[in-house]
Amino acid sequence: MVTKRLNVDNIGLEKASEILKNGGIVGIPTETVYGLAANAYNSDAITKIFKAKGRPQDNPLIVHIASIDTLYEIAKDIPKTALLCAEKFWPGPLTMVLKKTDKIPLAVSAGLSTVAVRMPKNKTARELILKSGLPLAAPSANTSGSPSPTTANHVINDLDGKIDAVLMGESCTVGVESTVITLAGEHPVLLRPGGVTLEQLKEVLPDITISDAVLNELKKSENAESPGMKYKHYAPKTETFLVEGENFPEFVNQKEDSVAVCFLEEENDIKINKIVYGSFKTPESLAQNLFEVLRKVDSMGAKTVYIHAPTKDGIGLAIYNRLIRAAAFKVIKL
Numbered sequence: 001m002v003t004k005r006l007n008v009d010n011i012g013l014e015k016a017s018e019i020l021k022n023g024g025i026v027g028i029p030t031e032t033v034y035g036l037a038a039n040a041y042n043s044d045a046i047t048k049i050f051k052a053k054g055r056p057q058d059n060p061l062i063v064h065i066a067s068i069d070t071l072y073e074i075a076k077d078i079p080k081t082a083l084l085c086a087e088k089f090w091p092g093p094l095t096m097v098l099k100k101t102d103k104i105p106l107a108v109s110a111g112l113s114t115v116a117v118r119m120p121k122n123k124t125a126r127e128l129i130l131k132s133g134l135p136l137a138a139p140s141a142n143t144s145g146s147p148s149p150t151t152a153n154h155v156i157n158d159l160d161g162k163i164d165a166v167l168m169g170e171s172c173t174v175g176v177e178s179t180v181i182t183l184a185g186e187h188p189v190l191l192r193p194g195g196v197t198l199e200q201l202k203e204v205l206p207d208i209t210i211s212d213a214v215l216n217e218l219k220k221s222e223n224a225e226s227p228g229m230k231y232k233h234y235a236p237k238t239e240t241f242l243v244e245g246e247n248f249p250e251f252v253n254q255k256e257d258s259v260a261v262c263f264l265e266e267e268n269d270i271k272i273n274k275i276v277y278g279s280f281k282t283p284e285s286l287a288q289n290l291f292e293v294l295r296k297v298d299s300m301g302a303k304t305v306y307i308h309a310p311t312k313d314g315i316g317l318a319i320y321n322r323l324i325r326a327a328a329f330k331v332i333k334l
């Protein structure tokens with residue numbers, strides 16, 4: 001199949017909307033990462049997403065909507081807390097897991113009785129949802145296991161020839177995937193940290209707890225609250241270690257044949273090959289560059305990469321969650 005490159009203008013949006021209405025799949029920009037979108041009501045279209053990505057069949061998709069009315073079409077028994085969160089964080093990078101209605105096919109929820117829902121802020125994504133008149137199921141538009149895409153070219157690198165089209169939009173502003181919480185159980189649980197921070201969530205959900213899978217490796221026998229958490233994710237092909245603590249420059253300077261991923265502030269003290277991923281004073285910049293940097297690592301020809309971990313507060317928790325998976329849970333504490 002030839003993957004069409006569509007401009008973000010009226011003609012491009014119209015074409016993307018037609019493809020989606022006809023059961024096709026399209027790479028689209030959102031504020032978090034690029035998504036691979038399909039009509040959430042069309043099981044055949046959903047199957048194409050799983051195939052193009054090589055996504056495990058038991059890993060459910062997030063449904064993207066542009067109005068609260070659609071929330072009532074796809075979710076039921078919606079708790080008051082969900083409406084409070086919607087009011088405070090939508091449109092934006094928060095996904096809520098709620099009980100699903102029969103309108104959502106089991107292909108979307110991977111057989112679960114719940115559905116994950118988000119209202120994106122990105123203008124292109126919103127316009128496409130409104131133009132097509134459809135809720136769009138969309139996981140990240142990468143090959144399963146590889147770093148998530150934050151530019152249209154990342155989508156093309158992974159999926160050219162496997163999907164109908166890509167909307168050639170701007171780079172993603174947040175840079176990491178949405179925060180996922182479940183409100184389908186007795187208490188709210190953070191399943192995946194993201195653009196909306198735990199500190200922000202606590203203002204609306206003071207009793208929210210963090211799923212074990214956020215910072216720990218799940219044992220094979222363990223049942224994942226969020227299936228995505230059990231899979232290998234975000235990994236460069238180069239062997240990757242996450243390094244916590246100070247004296248990072250001193251540590252990596254002894255590592256020949258390696259590349260360091262470091263903060264701007266330590267760049268001048270590092271003598272081996274390095275990639276700067278942002279300033280530790282602006283963790284938003286680390287999030288924005290994270291996946292671009294993970295994609296770049298493999299082009300450096302090193303045997304090993306050492307990445308300096310951020311602190312685990314604010315958006316740092318989301319960055320740490322991605323990095324610990326990129327490193328297959330290999331952490332060095334200095």
Ligand code: AMP
Nearest residue numbers: 060061114115116139140177226227228
């Ligand atoms: P992705 O869109 O590729 O970033 O992945 C979506 C994430 O949301 C994965 O980690 C899924 O496991 C999670 N997710 C989607 N639907 C549900 C659901 N119904 N229950 C729990 N987690 C979900």
Ligand code: MG
Nearest residue numbers: 139140141148
């Ligand atoms: Mg993904």
